[in-house]
Each structure stands twice: as structure tokens, then as C-alpha cells.
Amino acid sequence: MSPSAIWTPTNTNITPSARIHMTLLTASKVKHYFGGLCAVSEFNLELQAGELMGIIGPNGAGKTTIFNLITGVYRASEGSIQFRGTELVGKTPHQITALRIGRTFQNIRLFRDLSVLDNVRIAHYAQGEYSPLEALLQIGRYQREERRIIDNSRRLLAIFHLEAMAAETAKNLPYGLQRRLEIARALAIGPELLLLDEPAAGMNPNEIDLLMEFIQWIRKEFHLTILLIEHQMKLVMGICERLKVLDFGETIADGTPEQIQNNPKVLEAYLGEGPVG
Numbered sequence: 001m002s003p004s005a006i007w008t009p010t011n012t013n014i015t016p017s018a019r020i021h022m023t024l025l026t027a028s029k030v031k032h033y034f035g036g037l038c039a040v041s042e043f044n045l046e047l048q049a050g051e052l053m054g055i056i057g058p059n060g061a062g063k064t065t066i067f068n069l070i071t072g073v074y075r076a077s078e079g080s081i082q083f084r085g086t087e088l089v090g091k092t093p094h095q096i097t098a099l100r101i102g103r104t105f106q107n108i109r110l111f112r113d114l115s116v117l118d119n120v121r122i123a124h125y126a127q128g129e130y131s132p133l134e135a136l137l138q139i140g141r142y143q144r145e146e147r148r149i150i151d152n153s154r155r156l157l158a159i160f161h162l163e164a165m166a167a168e169t170a171k172n173l174p175y176g177l178q179r180r181l182e183i184a185r186a187l188a189i190g191p192e193l194l195l196l197d198e199p200a201a202g203m204n205p206n207e208i209d210l211l212m213e214f215i216q217w218i219r220k221e222f223h224l225t226i227l228l229i230e231h232q233m234k235l236v237m238g239i240c241e242r243l244k245v246l247d248f249g250e251t252i253a254d255g256t257p258e259q260i261q262n263n264p265k266v267l268e269a270y271l272g273e274g275p276v277g
Contacts (some may be wrong), residue, residue, distance in 0.1 A: 022084075024049040024225050025070070030079035031230060032062075032069055039065045041249045043079070049192070052219055052226045054236040056260075057246035063229045064106060064220050066246075071103055072096045079196040083193065101192035106198045106229070112171035116162055119170050119181055123188035128263045160184045175202060187222060194218075196228040200235050206230055212239050225234065237261070 027045040031038065047053055055063050068074045072093040081088040083099055102123075111119050114151045157163045160180045164174065170181060176200055179199070186194060199215070200208050212235055219226055230236050236243060236258045245253040245266050252265045260266055 006072075022049050023047070024051075024084060025171055025227070026080075026082045027066075027070075028080045028082075030066075030069060030076050030081060032065060032074060033077045039249050040069070040076075043249075043251060045244065045270045046108065046227060047193075047227060049225050049243065050219075050223070053228075053239055053242045053244070054213070054231050054240035055244050055246065056231070056233075056236055061246040061250040063246055064197060065249075067103060067227075067229065069198055070195065071094075071101060072275055075170075097189055100190055100192045101195070102186035102189050102193070103195035104179075104186050104197055104199060106201065108175075108178050108182050110178060110182060110185070112169075114170060116157065116167065116168050116181055117150075117153055117166040118175070120156055120185050120188050121149055124149040124152065124186045133150055156184045183218075187218070191222075191224065193225045193227065196226060196230075198229055198231065200230055200232040203232075205234075211235065215239060 025045065025047040027043055029177045030040060030043040031039040043062075043066060048096070055066060057063055065074065068079065069076050070088060072088065072091050072095065079089070083096075083101060088096055088099075111122065114122070139197070145216055154163060155167065156165055160183070162177065163180060171179065173181065177203075183196075183199070196215070202210055203211060210243060215226065215228075216239055218224060226237070228240070240257060243253075243255065243257055243260045244251060245260060245263070247265075253260055253263045
């Protein structure tokens with residue numbers, strides 16, 4: 001299958017919520033320790049609704065730790081993280097997902113033994129509108145909600161050209177299709193904020209070009225705010241409006257791609273020499 005078939009989206013009648021111009025996510029003086037090691041130090045962030053921002057830095061800089069703190073995988077040792085004014089520190093991943101924060105992972109995390117369709121269906125249950133008793137007895141709102149979930153899941157699969165593989169077991173998909181499925185699953189919760197952790201991992205230059213177009217398309221189509229981690233400088237410099245650079249858990253630069261490219265601290269800490277990108 002060609003890269004264009006992988007990443008070129010299909011129009012859909014899924015209606016995203018209207019974008020609201022406001023500060024969506026804030027992090028204030030966030031610190032996180034693993035034992036005596038400070039993995040994140042004094043991390044601050046203000047992300048506006050509709051922005052596309054990147055976090056970059058060398059391996060071990062603390063980038064994925066930031067994502068894990070935002071999504072409740074880890075609890076921040078100090079500081080505050082707020083989404084639409086709601087404190088996230090102390091909430092579980094399930095509670096944070098229900099607030100409409102979706103994410104992908106650096107290493108793809110699918111329900112490998114479930115079908116492609118079921119991987120997307122599962123994500124909808126964070127927004128389920130029926131009670132455990134209705135689910136147990138399959139009465140009341142359960143059947144109506146199940147029909148809605150299946151219909152919406154199939155529409156998402158159609159967007160990503162996965163509808164023909166709906167019954168296939170997820171672990172049997174090639175790598176590129178698994179990456180596609182993971183993004184479809186993240187969109188199933190109807191997120192306002194989407195966190196993408198190295199979405200270009202394992203892709204060739206042509207696929208990266210198509211991925212750049214695809215990320216911009218889903219941002220517009222689903223009215224998303226996107227925060228991404230990526231090592232591919234072509235991607236982050238090409239689509240991000242702002243970049244934050246981490247090194248050993250500390251923020252060493254914050255600005256536009258043009259500012260980051262010529263920042264002496266970034267040149268020294270991130271690449272050692274030469275312009276970024």
C-alpha cells in the first residue's frame with residue numbers, strides 16, 4: 001500500500017465541536033522525581049485552543065514524562081497542570097480521558113488481541129451515557145448507545161482507510177496501519193487536546209511529508225489543539241507554531257521554529273553544533 005493510501009484522509013460527516021479561543025492547557029512549576037532523580041524541573045506551559053505546538057529535546061530530556069504527567073500516568077511531584085481550569089494532578093488516566101484529552105504513544109499501544117473495530121469502540125466508552133446496570137442487562141440507553149458507538153467507529157475507520165480491516169486482529173496489521181489505528185482510536189473520544197508522541201517514528205521521508213499534511217488536516221477537520229513530541233526536525237519545523245526545548249528535564253528554549261533554529265543553548269545542548277533543522 002502506498003504512503004498516500006495510508007495518510008490521505010477521506011471526508012466524514014463526524015461533526016467536531018466548535019473551537020473556542022482560550023487557554024486550554026496550563027502547567028505551572030511542574031516537577032517530577034523518580035527516586036532522587038529530577039526528571040522534570042520547573043516546567044511551565046500555556047497552550048491556546050487551536051494551537052499546534054511541539055516539544056523537542058535529546059533522548060531522556062523528559063518529553064514523554066511530560067505527556068505522562070498530563071495524562072495521569074504519573075502524578076506530578078510538585079506544581080499544577082490544568083485543562084480548561086480543571087486540575088489534572090491527582091486524576092486518573094480514565095478521568096483525564098473523559099475530559100477529552102487523547103494521546104498516542106511512542107511505542108504503539110493497541111489492544112493487540114482485539115479486532116480493529118473493537119480497538120476504536122473501546123475508546124468511546126469514556127463518554128458512555130448508560131449505567132453499569134443498563135450495560136449488564138442490555139436495556140434502556142445501552143442499545144441506542146451501542147449503535148451510535150459502532151456507527152461512529154466505522155466512520156473513523158473509513159477516514160483512515162481501515163474499514164475493510166475492521167474484523168482483523170490488531171496485532172496482525174503492518175506497522176504503518178497500527179500507527180493509523182492508534183490515531184483513529186485517540187480521535188474516538190472526541191478530544192479537544194491531542195497529544196502525539198513521536199508520530200513519525202519508523203517512517204521514511206515521503207511518509208513524513210504525508211504525515212505533516214495529515215496532522216494539519218485532522219487539526220482542522222476535528223478542531224483540535226495538538227501538542228506533539230518528535231525527533232524529526234523536518235516535521236516539527238514544518239508544522240509547529242511554537243516549540244519548547246527540554247534538556248535533562250529543564251526547559252532551555254521556548255519560541256517559534258525560527259527562534260529555536262538559531263538559539264545558542266539549543267545548538268549546544270540538542271545538536272552540539274550547526275543550525276537545528
